[in-house]
Amino acid sequence: MMAGMPESPERTARGGRPPRLSRAEIIAAAKAVIAAEGVEQLTMRRLAREVRSTPMALYRHVDDKRGLLLLLLDDAAERMPRPELPEDPAERIVAAAAAIRDGLAGFPWIVEVLAADDLLSTAALWFPEAVVDAAVRSGLSEERAVHAYRAVWYYTAGEIIVRAAADRRRAADGARPHRDAVFAELDPDRTPRLAALGGRWPALTAEDTYREGLRALVAGLLADPGTP
Amino acid sequence: MMAGMPESPERTARGGRPPRLSRAEIIAAAKAVIAAEGVEQLTMRRLAREVRSTPMALYRHVDDKRGLLLLLLDDAAERMPRPELPEDPAERIVAAAAAIRDGLAGFPWIVEVLAADDLLSTAALWFPEAVVDAAVRSGLSEERAVHAYRAVWYYTAGEIIVRAAADRRRAADGARPHRDAVFAELDPDRTPRLAALGGRWPALTAEDTYREGLRALVAGLLADPGTP
DNA sequence: ACCTGAACACCGTTCAAGT
DNA sequence: ACCTGAACACCGTTCAAGT
Numbered sequence: 001m002m003a004g005m006p007e008s009p010e011r012t013a014r015g016g017r018p019p020r021l022s023r024a025e026i027i028a029a030a031k032a033v034i035a036a037e038g039v040e041q042l043t044m045r046r047l048a049r050e051v052r053s054t055p056m057a058l059y060r061h062v063d064d065k066r067g068l069l070l071l072l073l074d075d076a077a078e079r080m081p082r083p084e085l086p087e088d089p090a091e092r093i094v095a096a097a098a099a100i101r102d103g104l105a106g107f108p109w110i111v112e113v114l115a116a117d118d119l120l121s122t123a124a125l126w127f128p129e130a131v132v133d134a135a136v137r138s139g140l141s142e143e144r145a146v147h148a149y150r151a152v153w154y155y156t157a158g159e160i161i162v163r164a165a166a167d168r169r170r171a172a173d174g175a176r177p178h179r180d181a182v183f184a185e186l187d188p189d190r191t192p193r194l195a196a197l198g199g200r201w202p203a204l205t206a207e208d209t210y211r212e213g214l215r216a217l218v219a220g221l222l223a224d225p226g227t228p
Numbered sequence: 229m230m231a232g233m234p235e236s237p238e239r240t241a242r243g244g245r246p247p248r249l250s251r252a253e254i255i256a257a258a259k260a261v262i263a264a265e266g267v268e269q270l271t272m273r274r275l276a277r278e279v280r281s282t283p284m285a286l287y288r289h290v291d292d293k294r295g296l297l298l299l300l301l302d303d304a305a306e307r308m309p310r311p312e313l314p315e316d317p318a319e320r321i322v323a324a325a326a327a328i329r330d331g332l333a334g335f336p337w338i339v340e341v342l343a344a345d346d347l348l349s350t351a352a353l354w355f356p357e358a359v360v361d362a363a364v365r366s367g368l369s370e371e372r373a374v375h376a377y378r379a380v381w382y383y384t385a386g387e388i389i390v391r392a393a394a395d396r397r398r399a400a401d402g403a404r405p406h407r408d409a410v411f412a413e414l415d416p417d418r419t420p421r422l423a424a425l426g427g428r429w430p431a432l433t434a435e436d437t438y439r440e441g442l443r444a445l446v447a448g449l450l451a452d453p454g455t456p
Numbered sequence: 457a458c459c460t461g462a463a464c465a466c467c468g469t470t471c472a473a474g475t
Numbered sequence: 476a477c478c479t480g481a482a483c484a485c486c487g488t489t490c491a492a493g494t
Contacts, residue, residue: 016457017494044487055487057459065487122410129419142425146432151441155379158386182350191357197370204374213379219451220444244476245475272468283468285478293468 021053023061027071034072038168039109044068069110076107077123085130089138093218094211096130097152101160101210108164128153138222148221155217159210249281251289255299262300266396267337272296297338304335305351313358317366321446322439324358325380329388329438336392356381366450376449383445387438 029050033042044065048055062068080103085092104110128149135145188195197204257278261270272293276283290296308331313320332338356377363373416423425432 017459019458021458043485045485054460056461056489059488060458122413125410125414125419125422129422132421132425136421142421142428143432145421146425146429147435147437147440148444150433150437151383151444154386154390154438154441155383155445156386157390158382158384161389162382162385182353185350186353191353193360193364193370193373194353194357197360197374200370201374204371205378207375209375209378210382212375213382213445213449216376216379216448216451217383217441217445218448220446220448221441223444223447245478247477249477271466273466282479284470284480287469288477 019060021051021057021061023071025051026058026061026068027075030068030072031075034107034109072107073110074121074123076103076110077121080104080124082126089134090215090218090222092134093131093148093152093222094214096127096134097156097214098211100124100127101156104160105163108160135222140222151217151221152214155214156210159213247288249279249285249289251299253279254286254289254296255303258296258300259303262335262337300335301338302349302351304331304338305349308332308352310354317362318443318446318450320362321359321376321380321450322442324355324362325384325442326439328352328355329384332388333391336388363450368450379445379449380442383442384438387441 026047030042030047033046033050044055044058047068048058051058058068062071080099083095083099085095131149131152132142132145135148136142140148183194183199183201186195194201254275258270258275261274261278272283272286275296276286279286286296290299309327311323311327313323359377359380360370360373363376364370368376411422411427411429414423422429
């Protein structure tokens with residue numbers, strides 16, 4: 001957690017052997033592997049090869065593989081540009097969530113690996129803060145504002161994960177085998193709407209509709225602030 | 229894909245050695261392992277041990293590990309009870325999505341592993357059908373109805389995955405270390421709303437607010453059908 | 457203090473052989 | 476036709492030793 005202080009190796013290595021590796025170098029190499037070949041290719045052994053060292057040398061700089069992923073998360077959160085947020089509460093939430101979505105779109109594995117915590121990283125705390133703040137300003141109680149934040153996060157995390165999985169599949173096996181098989185067998189009596197859609201499903205579901213859906217969600221969340 | 233016909237081994241095994249294993253037995257064993265110890269414990273070797281056989285014997289009945297997971301997905305989809313759906317479009321979508329959510333809640337790994345396809349399984353096609361149908365009935369174009377379905381799926385998939393990850397983490401390390409650390413360091417100047425919430429965040433985010441958020445989303449999606 | 461090598465206890469999957 | 480055994484090319488992590 002936390003990117004931590006710059007490492008000043010001369011100070012910490014009093015008496016001992018001078019470090020040949022640094023946490024920063026390891027993180028940079030890990031990002032390069034992920035960018036080039038995906039998270040599934042990021043292994044401790046592979047990473048060690050990348051920095052011309054041994055797997056165990058990495059454990060001097062990183063707790064374990066999960067710890068490494070958390071460091072990558074913090075790194076991504078820190079680099080994410082903090083957007084200008086509009087005043088209007090609904091627009092404010094939409095802009096904040098869209099920025100997070102765009103920021104994480106390049107690192108879908110982050111969401112998949114670490115979706116657990118609702119708070120992504122201290123470096124991204126402005127996101128829940130902005131959403132809760134806008135929701136409270138528009139009249140929701142603190143409780144409902146937190147619930148609204150969670151709804152926005154569910155929607156955003158789901159979109160990132162589903163789209164990433166779809167992209168991966170598209171890259172892996174050119175066509176969409178499962179889906180095509182399903183559509184080939186559609187029974188117009190049991191699923192008339194889907195059958196009527198026919199071949200348009202793939203094109204319709206390929207469109208990026210994140211923002212429209214988000215707008216609808218936020219409108220629904222901010223409407224009717226009285227009802228629990 | 230597809231659970232397939234009952235296997236009638238006497239017929240297929242003309243001339244050869246009689247089968248000792250069946251696909252059904254393998255699936256049942258896989259479900260038992262997952263139920264008892266989670267997907268991460270489901271390995272081909274472990275499964276072979278479970279059915280008192282060898283890893284390679286499984287490959288006679290299943291394409292590979294991914295194929296096995298797809299079979300498990302179909303199995304779960306088939307067993308999911310199909311709910312009574314109310315007439316009102318908004319209520320209809322909420323009821324359908326909530327049923328899917330509840331049906332998948334016991335198998336979060338399904339979503340994590342296979343979220344890729346928007347259509348979960350032929351056995352669950354009633355779900356997109358119901359959502360698209362209700363959306364069209366309430367005045368949306370076919371295109372916007374499909375987009376509405378996807379928004380509902382993003383939200384639902386996200387909720388399942390985030391909650392599953394949180395549960396797993398809770399089970400793993402009793403407390404919520406990352407989150408607690410984050411809250412301990414909250415700066416009231418930078419994140420006043422979160423700081424004001426103080427210790428209530430864990431309790432508030434532990435509540436099940438899936439349905440409320442879904443209602444808000446659906447209301448937003450069905451409102452204002454004129455705007456593209 | 458930092459790094460290395462060998463080892464442990466695993467993976468999914470292929471290939472050639474047995475019944 | 477179905478199953479087995481040995482092998483391949485990997486994992487993350489521990490432990491004891493080297494500089």
